Amino acid sequence: MTQLVAAFTVLSMVFLAACGGGSSQASDDQVLDIGMIVSEPPSLDPAKAQDSQSGHILRHVLEGLVNIDKDGNPKPGIAKEWEVSDDGKEITFHLRDATWSNGDPVTAEDFEYAWKRVLNPDTGAIYAYQLFYLKNGEEYNAGEAEADEVGVDAVDDKTLKVELKQPTPYFISLTAFYTLLPVNKDVVEENGKWAANADTYVGNGAFTLDVWEHDSKIELKKNEDYWNADKVKLSKINVPFNQEEQTAYQLFKSGKLDYGDKNSLPVDLIPELVEKGEVETKKKLGSYSYIFNLEEEPFDNKKIRKAFALAIDRKKIVEDVTQGGEAPSNGWVPWGMPDPANGEEWVKQHGQYQKSSAQPEKAKELLEEGMEEEGIDKLPEITLDYNTDDSHKKIAEALQQMWKKHLDVDVKLQNSEWKVFLEKQSNGDFQMSRQGWLPDYIDPMTYLDMYTTESDQNKANWHNEEYDELIEKAKSTNDQKKRSKLMHEAEEILMEEMPIIPIYFYTEFILQKDHVKNVIYKKDASFDFREAYLTEE
Template identity: 35%
Template sequence: MSSLKINLRAAALLGSLLIGASPALAEAVLHRGNAGEPQTLDQHHTSINIEEFILKDLYEGLTVYDAAGKIVPGAAESWTVSDDGTVYTFKLRADAKWSDGSPVTAGDFVFSFQRVEDPKTAAGYANILFPVKNAEKVNKGEVPLDQLGMKAVDDKTLEITLERPTPFFLELLAHQTALPVSKASVEKNGADFVKPGTMVSNGAFKLAAHVPNDSLTVEKNASYWDAANVKLDKVIFYPIDDQAASVRRFEAKEMDIAYNFSADQLERLKAAYGAQVRVSPTLATYYYAFDTRQEPYSDVRVRQALSMAVDRDFLAKEIYSGSQLPAYSMVPPGIETYGDPSKADFAEMSQLDREDKAVELMKEAGYGEGGKPLAIEIRYNTNPNHERVATAVADMWKNTFGATVTMVNLDVSSHYAYLQEGGAFNVARAGWVADYADAENFLALSVSTNKTFNYGHYTNPDFDALMKKSYEETDPAARSKILHEAEALMMKEQPVAPFLTQADLWLVADKVKGWQDNAANQHLSRFLSVSE
């Protein structure tokens, strides 16, 4: 035997000894910044995307969004739809299990959807499932829970009957409200089913620890049907609504992903981090709502004037560094089934002409110079960008109308809780990210019966009638025309003033693999991995 072969053999033996002696491979941990502390981990009380990002790691609906933001099978491996588009039959995966090893059944989904619509649950997002037969009636207490249009044909076959054909129903099923709960766990643990050590979930991860305002940790769920393809052992979410602190932690490599940074940092961050800075146009609208229950915001002329006086080009360019676009419609562009949205009639005017018209309208209403004094309070959720927008808008209203403008801010959870619970206000900042790619999702916010998201309590029977008609129309082109009419009416009356079409701003470290920008802003950790 040659000395070369002996040396190679010795090297191989030494290598195997070293490998055998080495410690276990390090855990694959993703450190993920989130833009605030979740109000809840109960999917039937959720309302904002910082909860959604966590919940969709913990739970899996019948359908899910893949890494590219497309709808794909989730807990259901397949489905069929009746010829009239009203009956969906889902086949659940044979190996779909809860984190305690028990099977995910059709009965769990029936229980979950009934829980959403049960008036006792008081789910803020119950309307997401109103296309299901009798869902709205159940939610209003008009018919019993067992009349909800869902049936467990057997443990792995679920039949859902709709009120009417709903083109976006599969997208609704990927919403966090449609995530299932374990019937056995909820019945045993009640409200405590959301706690670490108690929660039973069916997603790629399970809840390991939660220290409010510090961190939330999920770990790989060995019982998940696709666990073999989940590359992360653990994801740690950090609830940071201080954007500067979030960026600092990313730059210090303490976080691999940071969500939403201050737009005035965009150029600096791009120069320093290149492709790690992600600006992803999305189906989202940044707007101000007026409390139409009180004067002067009950006067359409005042709402029009205040909206017209806001220089959206300034907001987009100077505050958001061009990362967002001026908006004059509630529905953002880019929805294939809708086409160009219906804009406010002042959209084509110059800013100077808008301001002149705004002064004229305000005088007609009896406010401003020579009329009643105008005192306005702007509410917004804590965030440097929102503060800069509020400050700029305040200056515009002061300069145009001589208004006295004050500002008040709360953390994101408290801000939205206040609005959703019906708190009185003058003007409030809000944003809406599409739950599904359909214009109805944006317009339904202002239907008078929407008690959760119609923050300004706008009521217009003609608008409501158009929305009702749109639900009954099965021809896509005719339905789109009706929705355009509804939006045109809404933009004339300005119960909300759309300012910007949003983009999502993310920082994603090079070590994170599998990330894909998408308009749905869906980034499930199960599709991601980390490399050192």
């Protein structure tokens, strides 16, 4: 979820809460207070959302054609069933009876409208490329086709027909991603700011957006009209925003929070709490990295980019800074991602693209060669951007020291609030910038196609024709062995050209009170509270 990762990762998210504390609620008082270090969600309009914290709220107030189970497999959502044609290019979804929170029926037209709205170039959706799988989807987005030529059609109120450009094995799972969630056509057309406030927000999910005090908190309320409401036990989820990890942890310890993640944990306490068993650790399918802006000097030079990458001691980062069981990354696609060719872990199917330890001599040599190619004897001032967070700050400071030690380069650090940080990346207003990425669906492509030339997620402004061709070929075949080979070749090019510096693969940490039951942590690194419940202590 592309996700740029919001809080600690492009992106990780859990909820923080208020409303009187959460540790002593009886089983019939199902109010959950959830802790996370998170700021204001930039947007709760699925066409405009681009980060994991917005996405996590969206997955609870809206529901797509399918849901994803804890293992990453699609299961019925608003679509109760579907059929796929023999050639894999046509999918017909059959919708169940469901209603919007304003009482309107959820129809196939709502999905058709929502998807074409994402593709409409006037919308400016950063995730529009996730619908380029549709016949004429990319062409419509580029102004080369009409909306009625796009391969999604509401045959009737309960039938949605999808025509794909080529077989896409993961497309059904992709329909659970927040960009492909439906919107109420009449509501959106009547009020362009419908998603800006709780009193105008209309959803179809397990919860409604009951309260949204901007820059303060969100409160979610059980949607009694949700089609699967009998499975929803929580009456309310409190989601206050809090930037301070120490504050969130103290609230948890004092019984005012029920649930939290890594963003509720002071970095310095993680090793101790893990050793004591006070937090649950899980491997997280995510990559932490830094991206270069190839349109800004000096990182338009590959040798200089690689010099900065080789000067990083990733092993030291995970052992001395993050200290949470993370693994130094050996590529861009993270641990836990299955290889579509054989189901084995992707990272074990290729060599080590980058070493865990720094290579200072090689780094210095490449820096000198790159500067000579550029005709300079001194680097311009270099600034590293990160979003405000104590964990990101510690990592940035460690890298700053490594670059000084191994390259004798001074790097200025600059932080900004999450929404501003995202805007700076989108506008190309950076030289180097932190980036985390969680999967939009369970396939290596969710990491690889974001660096094609036409992808709006390609904040590095990197262009490579061979890479683009490999990704296009991988998207044009249903042969999983062929797809895998093409994607491995693409990742090798990505790591050779180094528009990004992968640093480590994530872990997730979960703080959970004993009375909190059945919260589902999914393979795509999202949290599902739809069937969670509380018991008496």
